[in-house]
Amino acid sequence: MNIKKVIVSLLVIIAFVGMVIFGLSQQRARVKLMREMVPSAMVPIILVPGSSADQNRFDALIQELDEQTENHSLLKVKVDQDNQLHYSGTIRQGDKRPYIVISFQDNDDGYANIKKQAKWFSIAYQVLSKRYHFNQFSGIGHSNGGLILTIFLEKYLPDTSSIDKLMTIGTPYNLENTTKEKTTMLKDLIAGRKQIPTNLIMYSIAGTKSYAGDGTVPFKSVDSGKYIFQNQARSYTEMIVTGVESSHSDLPENKQIVKLISRFMLKPTRNSHH
Amino acid sequence: MLGGKYVNLSRKIMSLNFVQELQQAFRILNQQILVTAVLSVINLVVLDDSGFLKEIFGIDQWLPYFTQIQMIVNSLTIITGVMLIASIAYLMGSKKLDTYSLSGYISVIVTIIFMFPGNLLTGKINEDLIWLSFSAINLRNLLIAAVIGYLIKLIYLKLTQLINARTWFSALMTLLVLLGLFVLTRDDWTQAVIRTLYDWIDGIQGWGILLIPLIAVLNCLLFIFGIDSLLPVSNSDFSDAAIKNLNYVLEGHSVYSIPMPINIHALFDVYATSGGIGMLLPLVIAMWIVNRQHTDIHDLKLSVVPTVFNINAPLVTTYPILFNLILLIPMIISSVVACLIPGILILLQWLPSSVYPTATSTPGPLEGFLSTNGNWVALAVGIINLVISVLIYVPFIKLSNQELQVNKHEH
Numbered sequence: 001m002n003i004k005k006v007i008v009s010l011l012v013i014i015a016f017v018g019m020v021i022f023g024l025s026q027q028r029a030r031v032k033l034m035r036e037m038v039p040s041a042m043v044p045i046i047l048v049p050g051s052s053a054d055q056n057r058f059d060a061l062i063q064e065l066d067e068q069t070e071n072h073s074l075l076k077v078k079v080d081q082d083n084q085l086h087y088s089g090t091i092r093q094g095d096k097r098p099y100i101v102i103s104f105q106d107n108d109d110g111y112a113n114i115k116k117q118a119k120w121f122s123i124a125y126q127v128l129s130k131r132y133h134f135n136q137f138s139g140i141g142h143s144n145g146g147l148i149l150t151i152f153l154e155k156y157l158p159d160t161s162s163i164d165k166l167m168t169i170g171t172p173y174n175l176e177n178t179t180k181e182k183t184t185m186l187k188d189l190i191a192g193r194k195q196i197p198t199n200l201i202m203y204s205i206a207g208t209k210s211y212a213g214d215g216t217v218p219f220k221s222v223d224s225g226k227y228i229f230q231n232q233a234r235s236y237t238e239m240i241v242t243g244v245e246s247s248h249s250d251l252p253e254n255k256q257i258v259k260l261i262s263r264f265m266l267k268p269t270r271n272s273h274h
Numbered sequence: 275m276l277g278g279k280y281v282n283l284s285r286k287i288m289s290l291n292f293v294q295e296l297q298q299a300f301r302i303l304n305q306q307i308l309v310t311a312v313l314s315v316i317n318l319v320v321l322d323d324s325g326f327l328k329e330i331f332g333i334d335q336w337l338p339y340f341t342q343i344q345m346i347v348n349s350l351t352i353i354t355g356v357m358l359i360a361s362i363a364y365l366m367g368s369k370k371l372d373t374y375s376l377s378g379y380i381s382v383i384v385t386i387i388f389m390f391p392g393n394l395l396t397g398k399i400n401e402d403l404i405w406l407s408f409s410a411i412n413l414r415n416l417l418i419a420a421v422i423g424y425l426i427k428l429i430y431l432k433l434t435q436l437i438n439a440r441t442w443f444s445a446l447m448t449l450l451v452l453l454g455l456f457v458l459t460r461d462d463w464t465q466a467v468i469r470t471l472y473d474w475i476d477g478i479q480g481w482g483i484l485l486i487p488l489i490a491v492l493n494c495l496l497f498i499f500g501i502d503s504l505l506p507v508s509n510s511d512f513s514d515a516a517i518k519n520l521n522y523v524l525e526g527h528s529v530y531s532i533p534m535p536i537n538i539h540a541l542f543d544v545y546a547t548s549g550g551i552g553m554l555l556p557l558v559i560a561m562w563i564v565n566r567q568h569t570d571i572h573d574l575k576l577s578v579v580p581t582v583f584n585i586n587a588p589l590v591t592t593y594p595i596l597f598n599l600i601l602l603i604p605m606i607i608s609s610v611v612a613c614l615i616p617g618i619l620i621l622l623q624w625l626p627s628s629v630y631p632t633a634t635s636t637p638g639p640l641e642g643f644l645s646t647n648g649n650w651v652a653l654a655v656g657i658i659n660l661v662i663s664v665l666i667y668v669p670f671i672k673l674s675n676q677e678l679q680v681n682k683h684e685h
Contacts, residue, residue, distance in 0.1 A: 129526070
């Protein structure tokens with residue numbers, strides 16, 4: 001009789017704990033799905049400059065965009081080596097599509113530094129998404145900034161967040177390599193590609209001053225992005241810009257690129273899951 | 275002195291004709307109720323698209339022939355449910371239980387007219403209504419059938435007696451009551467009235483925490499007299515505040531800054547309806563604790579499982595809970611306490627408000643936990659509410675048991 005009681009109580013406890021555990025995991029999945037279906041009121045465009053560039057890298061570009069379309073607010077955030085955030089500019093109350101430029105005090109080139117910068121980016125992202133209540137963003141990365149965003153998507157994008165669109169401009173997915181041989185970084189990025197959201201709309205823009213590239217980044221290196229995004233992101237579009245201002249450092253001010261950004265990036269893609 | 279009067283009132287109400295006949299009908303149909311209840315649990319909790327167990331164990335993913343099983347069980351539940359409703363109407367409508375009864379027969383037909391899931395004039399059936407009303411055994415249907423049966427029998431008895439102005443008049447009056455009931459049971463307008471009331475209380479915020487327990491009291495009162503089921507269940511779709519809060523949180527804002535943290539859904543629905551309105555899960559646990567020495571608690575054991583998943587018809591039909599004023603007291607106290615504990619914690623910001631929707635068949639103590647997306651304080655509150663409510667119920671169940679003994683002896 002006593003054994004029977006013990007067994008029954010054990011069964012009740014096991015059933016309860018089971019319902020707590022399974023119920024929670026199921027509810028978490030459901031809430032995540034609901035969150036994705038309801039995009040945040042604010043969907044910022046986050047811009048990341050390349051190596052050696054500071055937080056003012058995109059000023060001309062954003063001024064140009066503001067003149068063409070409606071005026072959006074601009075917040076600049078610099079992450080220092082101690083993970084501290086330094087703000088300049090503000091996000092206007094009610095602005096649903098502000099620009100946020102995230103730059104780094106240590107903005108050196110090289111894979112090891114890029115990895116560090118991606119980590120700093122993720123710290124800034126978490127602080128900003130909580131502070132300004134957003135769970136969706138669009139990304140624009142110039143040069144190594146595109147690598148930082150890619151690494152962020154592969155390693156740090158929180159479960160509760162999503163990205164609708166990413167545009168990388170002259171991003172050297174295979175560093176300065178002019179051959180087909182893959183660098184360690186490219187290999188790592190390809191290894192982690194399954195983590196890239198499948199609903200991402202991806203644009204990669206290459207500048208070609210000469211047939212080989214934009215003077216700094218070889219075209220082949222930009223083109224290597226296809227090994228990462230193609231057949232993983234919802235769409236992967238590669239575009240080549242030539243003509244005046246198509247050298248690497250001019251790209252963010254290039255008139256054609258400004259047009260491409262205003263055409264493809266300014267409006268967020270709503271409910272891209274369904 | 276006052277207590278004695280109260281017990282007397284309870285005694286009087288319990289010995290009313292209607293109550294006695296209803297309990298007799300429930301006793302006769304005991305087996306049928308249990309079968310329907312078992313089917314209901316399987317249908318609503320294990321197989322239904324939004325069933326609690328189906329969701330958490332992903333039953334549709336691994337059970338072979340899931341869709342077929344789902345459809346068959348659903349049909350069986352509807353069939354047994356409708357048979358049960360008809361049986362109640364017949365038993366309550368017939369003068370003597372053992373003979374063919376015309377008034378019983380009429381009661382069944384009138385009940386079908388009342389509950390027809392669709393447009394009576396065109397015969398067009400509304401599938402949503404079938405799902406809402408017949409996918410599980412529900413007290414509302416059984417009680418409407420019982421009242422219809424009882425009233426039809428009254429009319430029938432009067433018209434078959436000496437026909438004079440007086441009997442005609444009283445038969446006409448009863449008919450009017452019946453028509454009033456028909457209007458009352460139309461969901462659309464009762465829903466509108468209650469929605470307005472609920473939205474008003476939710477709009478108050480802060481001090482609204484004092485009004486929400488009143489809603490709990492009102493619900494318990496109506497429930498004891500079998501009317502709870504005339505009220506639509508205020509789930510999260512029903513509450514404006516809940517929808518606003520949910521959208522706010524889904525947009526990425528913090529759950530601690532939602533616009534309406536204190537609302538009827540977040541406090542009453544989530545924390546104070548464990549096992550249905552009136553905290554019936556702690557009631558059945560307390561009953562089990564008090565009566566565990568008795569040998570006749572087999573049926574009680576059987577009604578525990580449905581109550582865990584908020585299907586309370588088997589419990590309420592097996593045990594004299596309806597019209598039992600003695601049980602009304604702990605019911606009200608435990609419901610109010612169960613609203614207030616999370617309410618105060620939410621005001622203190624120690625507990626996030628309940629914002630995420632849960633399946634209606636979610637066990638009571640887990641509802642707060644899941645509707646906060648896994649807040650451990652909410653789980654603790656759910657368990658504490660259960661324990662406190664059981665403790666509140668125990669002495670009253672003892673008292674109610676004594677009362678029922680007295681009643682038995684008197685009959």
